[in-house]
Structures are given as C-alpha cells and as structure tokens.
Amino acid sequence: MTMNWIAIGKLTDIPLRGARCVKTPQGKIGVFRTADNQVFAIEDHCPHKGGPLSQGIVHGTSVTCPLHNWVISLETGKALGADEGSVRTIRLELRGEDIFMALEEQLVAAE
DSSP states (O other): OOEEEEEEEEGGGSOTTEEEEEEETTEEEEEEEOTTSOEEEEESSOTTTOOOGGGSEEETTEEEOTTTOOEEETTTOBBOTTOOOBOOEEOEEEETTEEEEEEEOOOOOOO
16 A cells, blocks of 8 residues: 655644644544654544544544544554443654655556
8 A cells, every 4th residue: 555645734834742633535634743852643533432632632642533432542542441442543753843644645546
C-alpha cells in the first residue's frame, strides 16, 4: 500500500496538551500534541457514541472524550480501563516543526 505524506501544519499550530481536527478524504482526524511535544493522530470520533475526541482533554498519551469521559490511547487508538472499542490510528511524522500525515492512496478501479 502506498502512502501519501501530506503537510498538515506546524507543531506550534496545536497547543500543548491540545488538538485540532483535520478533514481528510477518509474522514475527520484528530491530531494531538502532548505536554512533551509528541504528536498523534486518530479518528476524531469516540468508539462509544461518536464524541469529538479532538475536543477532549489530553493527558499523558491519552485523550478523554468530552461526552462520556471514555479514555482513548493516542498510541494504540484503544479504549482504556473497563471500556471496549477502538479508533484507527494514523501515522504522523514530525520534520522539524512541520507535521506530515500519512494518507492511504485511494485506488480507483477502471470502469
């Protein structure tokens, strides 16, 4: 599978322990910055009721959903604690201050 690396902004565009939402052909992606400047990207909907994870609270390498307080790992996309479910993780690269997101190339069948 071929990856397209797309520039999505600078590290400083996202506040420490914050997030932003990026719209992609594959849906909304939450891009998160931790207190120690790690960046992660996951689907921007909680596996529980679809809450906007990019509006949640970032702590360590997790985010708490603003709707029902589910905690999702930014590293694995899995719900933590007693909750079950997961969201897709998306690869990011930090090149200096620039953040690049890996998007799968959409293969179009010839008609």
